[in-house]
Amino acid sequence: MESHATDECAGRVRDREATRQRILDSARELFTSEGYTQVSSRRIAAHAGVNVALINRYFGAKRGLLAEVVAEDAVFPGIFEGDPAVLPRRLAEHLVRRAHGQSTPLQRALEQSAGDPDLQAVFQERLTNAIIEPLERVLDGDDARVRATLAASMLIGMGMVRRVEGATAMVRHDPDDLIERIARVLGCCLEPAAG
Amino acid sequence: MESHATDECAGRVRDREATRQRILDSARELFTSEGYTQVSSRRIAAHAGVNVALINRYFGAKRGLLAEVVAEDAVFPGIFEGDPAVLPRRLAEHLVRRAHGQSTPLQRALEQSAGDPDLQAVFQERLTNAIIEPLERVLDGDDARVRATLAASMLIGMGMVRRVEGATAMVRHDPDDLIERIARVLGCCLEPAAG
Amino acid sequence: MESHATDECAGRVRDREATRQRILDSARELFTSEGYTQVSSRRIAAHAGVNVALINRYFGAKRGLLAEVVAEDAVFPGIFEGDPAVLPRRLAEHLVRRAHGQSTPLQRALEQSAGDPDLQAVFQERLTNAIIEPLERVLDGDDARVRATLAASMLIGMGMVRRVEGATAMVRHDPDDLIERIARVLGCCLEPAAG
Amino acid sequence: MESHATDECAGRVRDREATRQRILDSARELFTSEGYTQVSSRRIAAHAGVNVALINRYFGAKRGLLAEVVAEDAVFPGIFEGDPAVLPRRLAEHLVRRAHGQSTPLQRALEQSAGDPDLQAVFQERLTNAIIEPLERVLDGDDARVRATLAASMLIGMGMVRRVEGATAMVRHDPDDLIERIARVLGCCLEPAAG
DNA sequence: GATGAATGAGGCTTCATTCAT
DNA sequence: AATGAATGAAGCCTCATTCAT
The missing domain is CATH 1.10.10.60 (Homeodomain-like)
Structure with missing residues (x-):
């Protein structure tokens, strides 16, 4: 009902x-x-x-x-306004705080559409076994799991975006520079301490 | 056919x-x-x-x-072995070099499963209009588009991983620390220069 | 066709x-x-x-x-009402007169039951509700349930045999005599005491 | 396995x-x-x-x-030999004692899969050869065929009902009393004259 | 403007059987 | 004599959609 x-x-x-x-x-x-x-x-x-x-x-x-x-959906309502310097933090807060509640329709639908029940189980296991845990094992220090998960998010996200966006920015960009940037971001994901 | x-x-x-x-x-x-x-x-x-x-x-x-x-698919074949210090760079190279070819089945299937043909067009346009371009407009300097795309990848990826992984690492982690980390990573995505 | x-x-x-x-x-x-x-x-x-x-x-x-x-199928429509003393005869008449026509869906399906797991539940319930319990209610004395079950067995069995045997003995026999015999057998099934 | x-x-x-x-x-x-x-x-x-x-x-x-x-299956092995006067009792005992164990392949298959077109021919022939005609041969008097058929109906019907009803009335009833009742019913089936 | 009955296409799976070894 | 790979037919069900009211 x-x-x-x-x-x-x-x-x-x-x-x-x-x-x-x-x-x-x-x-x-x-x-x-x-x-x-x-x-x-x-x-x-x-x-x-x-x-x-x-x-x-x-x-x-x-x-x-x-x-x-x-x-009609505002993905990050109001987030882009305001001081650009603290934009990352606004986004992060939005993500984490919202994580306990609801995503926006766009994101949610995107995420959910991988939702063939058949796929869920296979992916959950594989994402953990083939990406997150191998990464975790390589890492030292506390919170290795969270750091590995962050990096995994980046890896997965890049695949999705590249795919959905088609042949755009990332594909057309100079590969060497792109590698440099991505390496930096991933390094940042994997860094031990937040503070 | x-x-x-x-x-x-x-x-x-x-x-x-x-x-x-x-x-x-x-x-x-x-x-x-x-x-x-x-x-x-x-x-x-x-x-x-x-x-x-x-x-x-x-x-x-x-x-x-x-x-x-x-x-049977080795998502990142051999990438996790070797010096952890340059792991990010190895991953990045793998991603980018492979980007011109094919993803691995796991990633691809994951990406594609959001792939109801109906969704593709809608998402492509929306991802660009609602996330990447607004981000781009806020940024200064060269390569704003690539930087925005990197950040978008992280945003999308986190949603997917959180969803597929269920209530794990990221959800259980201390929210404040999580925000701190994510903010740092996003900041890293949005940083103007690579070198 | x-x-x-x-x-x-x-x-x-x-x-x-x-x-x-x-x-x-x-x-x-x-x-x-x-x-x-x-x-x-x-x-x-x-x-x-x-x-x-x-x-x-x-x-x-x-x-x-x-x-x-x-x-929706009334297995023995109206048969259970009326004087219990002549219930066996009413049943017998119903069986024989209808014998020249068709079985009821329940009987037919029961005969066919083919053990299809789908059917077991449906039949168990219906056999009990539509045949055994109505019979039981009409009976006096102890062991009404067993007596009703015996009679039900005869009713079901005659359907099967008539069906499997094709147009043989029972169908070719003089209907009035057949009714007489069946009524006697059913009466015997329903009799209160064994000894 | x-x-x-x-x-x-x-x-x-x-x-x-x-x-x-x-x-x-x-x-x-x-x-x-x-x-x-x-x-x-x-x-x-x-x-x-x-x-x-x-x-x-x-x-x-x-x-x-x-x-x-x-x-190759002997439906009622040895039952038809011996004094015809106590044939009903022998059958009844066989049925009830076996009720706690296994039916014969013919009966079981008949009960379980009466509807399969493959089976019709097989059953028709076997029901006649293995039950009705042996019974008929033991009987004296007119209408032996009809009487045998009535008894066969009871035998077959009890198998079906026992199967569909599961462990109910007939199974839980006192075996000796049950044998008594069934023997009486079968005797009634086999009785020569209706009037 | 709104309904809901009816459709056609297509999806996954299971089975008895035949063919090549 | 025996194997087991491969087949074709058929079964039930679900969905987005269209048609007549």
């Missing part, structure tokens, strides 16, 4: 815009929490309390719904 | 191991280039030039095929 | 209940004449003149269809 | 007859305990420790294997 996105009386008036919005809200919520692929059109419709056909009517197709959800 | 994984005449001998391997090769190739979810059992079989039933016979289920593909 | 359950023109109206019923009718007919395992979802759908997906839509799964078919 | 039907050394000699027999033994055991439809050719072969293809080689098809299993 899904609960409706917004509480409205059963015999509500016919309001194109409101209906559209209710669908959008439901989609955002479900995509965010479970991923695009995992959520069927029917569930979105049921959650919104509307008919399935309306998704196609209003958004052309499921894909259109995603596009709209993603478009 | 699919070309066989290995070119051999149709009337080939019956060789369990060879057939198994051909299936494995086809799966790796297709998973790597299109993602687990996108590739059907039938296509893998067709690509390998064998009957679909053999996939289940030899690997139990499609999932088993993935497990094996992923298991 | 299949003839539709009900003859209606192809361009019929969209009526959920009617369609559901048409599927149910087709399933009953086919299950009854050929058995659950032998009849595929596709054939039921074809026979009903509808799309296969509707079976899952309306009944969850093939098994659900069987459950419903079995549930 | 299936255990082999007979213990033989791994490097056994090639012996057509022995192999055939081992397959037959495995089939009987599995058909009897799980039913024809539920047991796959592969399992039989594995259980016998031989190659699947041999089933087809020696028995033409799975069905042929069943036919042979059923043919």
Whole structure:
């Protein structure tokens, strides 16, 4: 039993815009929490309390719904404003604090869409065994696990971004300089002490 | 339409191991280039030039095929051995040099599994518009684009890893220290000069 | 090749209940004449003149269809009411008169039971609820349950044998005499005391 | 892990007859305990420790294997000999005592897989040859065939009900009393005159 | 504007069987 | 005589979508 996105009386008036919005809200919520692929059109419709056909009517197709959800979402709301010098810290705080709550739809959907249940188990085990733990073993000092995990994040993230972005910045950049930069970042991930 | 994984005449001998391997090769190739979810059992079989039933016979289920593909792949072959001090650089070189070729199956499949074709276009545009370019605008100096992309990689990667790894290292770590570390890493990503 | 359950023109109206019923009718007919395992979802759908997906839509799964078919079938309609003293005769008449026609879906499916794990639960419950317990309620004295079970065995067994044996002894025998005999046997099953 | 039907050394000699027999033994055991439809050719072969293809080689098809299993099985071994007057009691004892153990392959397979088209012919012939006609031969008077058929119905029916109902009434009832009752019912089936 | 019935395509898996060794 | 690799057919189910109301 899904609960409706917004509480409205059963015999509500016919309001194109409101209906559209209710669908959008439901989609955002479900995509965010479970991923695009995992959520069927029917569930979105049921959650919104509307008919399935309306998704196609209003958004052309499921894909259109995603596009709209993603478009309206501010990934890092307000983070980019303010003193650039402390931008990294603002981002970090946002990430960590939010980590205990919810991601933004875009990120979440991106993350979640790797969510074929079949894949989860395989990846979890493999990510740990083939990347994080080997890294951890090489490291000295405290918190080797966290440091290894940070580096793993960078490694995975670069793959995703390179792929999604296609042949852009990173690919076109001078390889030697790129190596230099990445090495520095990874070194930073792996450094023992934070303070 | 699919070309066989290995070119051999149709009337080939019956060789369990060879057939198994051909299936494995086809799966790796297709998973790597299109993602687990996108590739059907039938296509893998067709690509390998064998009957679909053999996939289940030899690997139990499609999932088993993935497990094996992923298991046999050395994500960073040989990278973890050697002087830890230059580990970051070895990783970086591996990433960048390989960047012009192919990722490893694990990474690729992970990346690709976010690969519902529907999602690709949406994400590409959104990743650029909502993360990379805003970051870029805040930065001074040359190569702002590359620096922004590096930071975006870290942001995306952390989401993925946190999700796939479940409630592990990063989630259990002291938040304040975590923020400190991440901020430092992001700062490192965004730093203007490499040398 | 299949003839539709009900003859209606192809361009019929969209009526959920009617369609559901048409599927149910087709399933009953086919299950009854050929058995659950032998009849595929596709054939039921074809026979009903509808799309296969509707079976899952309306009944969850093939098994659900069987459950419903079995549930709505009154195995011995009205037989258990009336004077218990002549219950055996009423049953016998029902069996013999119907013997020239068809078994009920429950019996038929029970006979066919093929041990399909799907069926066990459905049958166990239905055999108890629709035959044994109604019989038990009508009986006086101790051991009503065992007596009812014996009678049920005879009822079920006659169905099986008639079916497997084809048009032989029982079918060719004089109906009135057959009724007489069966009534006596059932009476014997239901008799209170053994000694 | 299936255990082999007979213990033989791994490097056994090639012996057509022995192999055939081992397959037959495995089939009987599995058909009897799980039913024809539920047991796959592969399992039989594995259980016998031989190659699947041999089933087809020696028995033409799975069905042929069943036919042979059923043919060699004496449904009520020795029961039909002896004083006809106490035949019902002998049958009843056989049924009840065996109820705590195993049915014969024929009955078991019949109970479990009545609907499989493969089985119809086999069963029809076997039911007639192994139960009805032996019974008929023992009986005097008119209508021996019908009386035998009634008794056969009871025998078959009890097997089905016991199986479907699980460990209920009949199994829990006092065996001696149960034998008494069943003997009486069977005697009633076999009685010459209806009026 | 909204509904919901109906569709068609496609996915994974299982099985008895045949073919080449 | 025996093997085991390989096949083709079929089964159930799920989904996004379209059509008629």
